[in-house]
Amino acid sequence: MVEVHSPEFKENSRKALKDKQLQRALQHVRGNFIDKRAKSIADLPEFEALRDNARDIKNHALEHLDLYLEAYEERVVAQGGHVHWARDSIEARGLVLDICRKVNAKTVTKGKSMITEEIALNEFLEKNGITPIETDLGEYIIQLRGEHPSHIIAPAVHVTKDQVAEDFKKAHTHLPPDRSMDEPENLLLEARGILREKFIAADVGITGANFLVAETGTSVIVTNEGNGDLTQTLPKVHIVMASIEKIVPTLEDMSQILRVLARSATGQEMSVYTTLSTGPKRKTDVDGPEQYHVILLDNGRSNMLGTEFQDMLRCIRCGACMNHCPVYHSVGGHAYGWVYPGPMGAVLTPQLIGVDKGGHLPNASTFCGRCEEVCPMRIPLPKMMRHWREREFERHLMPSGQRRYLQLWAWMAKRPAIYRLATNVVTTGMRILAIGRGRFKKFLMAGSWTAERDLPAPQGGTFVSQWKRQRPEQVR
């Protein structure tokens, strides 16, 4: 598993807020993704109906997950492919290594896949003498930088163009040092040139999957660069690494969900490439891999079935929730401290690494509800974050000081007479302390608030007491 830094969320976010480069890079998320999504949806009046449809398809698949997975396996095998089941990351990595060793693989190319991040595949392969090469431009950049993705569809969104140019200069020393790197196109072409050789040399290609289609035994990836196609067709062996909830019953179902996926993610009608793979190369095919393996990873997903977190398994990893999240906009993806950032990460992370480690994430939300508003799969993200908070509360994971405050307040809120007395004392007291000013620059009990904001002073006296005095006949 990738190292966990979620317990340090607070420190991580403080650092992120001070990181000028990062803040500049994040401006991009705020504008770009949001406007493009809004525009593409405005052009499609049936979008809301499509979302309902997508939700229903996935709900149905999850209700009958075992049946569809078995049907899928049967179809893959019938077409000459192999299906392997992995309970956790250790099993999944072991399976990949076995397949690689059997063909004496030295290098593997990789298409973009969050699930291989989840099981920390790259580090594992390197340790075992196999070189993994990321072929998605963003993934390639962060691999050069020795980092992890900070966004599920735009892994290098935290890096500015100038930083990339510098990284490329350092890494690609065989190219003329004075070459022009001002335009993003230059960088793209340069990476393409480098990657082309790697594609040809690779022994194994590993991709993720956006969908697994039960009816046909097909795995599907969507990309914008075409790197996924080369990853899976050029090497002798293609490994698909997919988590079990990627299953949909039919090709028709897949195409329905595709209609909301790209629009929600990047505002495109469709991604540039939608690639379907069904089994290894057949006799009549001109190209394709000789071996086709699918590794079906559970890694905690089946524990979510039948719980209040089941809806999360509908997630199609479009990234819309983080693109619209004010907290993500402020601190970026790395602050979340594990693989999945933003609102979807705030729900998924406690499930996959434990709420004792991932507990900050579902708390670090204003519950503004924008994520749920844009989620194409209508996942009630805030509601599920609240469920995590409930679990934490039950298990006494909330800091004890906070818990004491909360319980004192709740105790009073249930006792109107005492509450009335106390609030009158507090508001009057604060009024006196304000000595004629409208606000406090510092306030003992609210130090964290007044560090960078003033605290407005109360007008003095509570509403209920004033009303009681002024309009005794309108009181209940």
Place this chain on the structure above:
Amino acid sequence: MNEKLRVGLFVTCLVDLFRPSVGFAAAKLLEDAGCEVLVPVSQTCCGQPAYNSGDRADTREIAEKVITAFEEFDYVVAPSGSCAGMIRKHYPLLFAGDKALEKRAKALAGKTYELVSFLTEVCNVTQVEAQYDGVVTYHDSCSGLRELGIRDQPRELLATVKGLKLSEMKNADVCCGFGGTFSVKYPDISNSIVAEKTATIEDAKPDLLLAGDLGCLLNMAGKLKRQGSNVHVRHVAEVLAGMTDKPPIAESRRDLRGSDG
């Protein structure tokens, strides 16, 4: 002849504590719309702080008290989308499975409204008798906007205030970073979000910032004042009721006279 609607005013804990004048403005608007306004003095809070902290047991007890105090009225109205949303959308969920209470929670949910949408949707108010000479900008508070669909209603009524000019800010529908306990638990992130907000507010060049939720208003006013901004801040009810005699949020008579507080 129409019977007057009996409205229970759920003033919300923040208005009760910080800004009673918003409660009086709400009462005036309701009375102008022909309602009889009653205030149960046993009201404290809707329970959101406990609810959003994962403390369901306390939330349920607090909610039960709210239900008991308010179920006698024809309608329950709160000058807050957040608290009205809590009663409308979350109370029924809290008691799911407990038949008797669930029924009462649903009944209360069905007759609970946020102030401005109550005026326009139930009382069919289309204009107000008020004057404000200046440029205002309006922030859509999250719960009101996304749980209750409040966006056009306040703007429609504001358009009938004499002398008032509305200058929309960019991203008016984006969170201000308050989030209740969030602003205390994660003050740095909250601050970064509200700083983004105040920048868009300043860009709209208003004299006055309005919104329908006091939590957001305290947050934005606190930040604007720390930044030395001249933008005043009020609850939308104050302007709609023509009750702008009290100093704006985070200001005092002294500020209004020009000396810094």
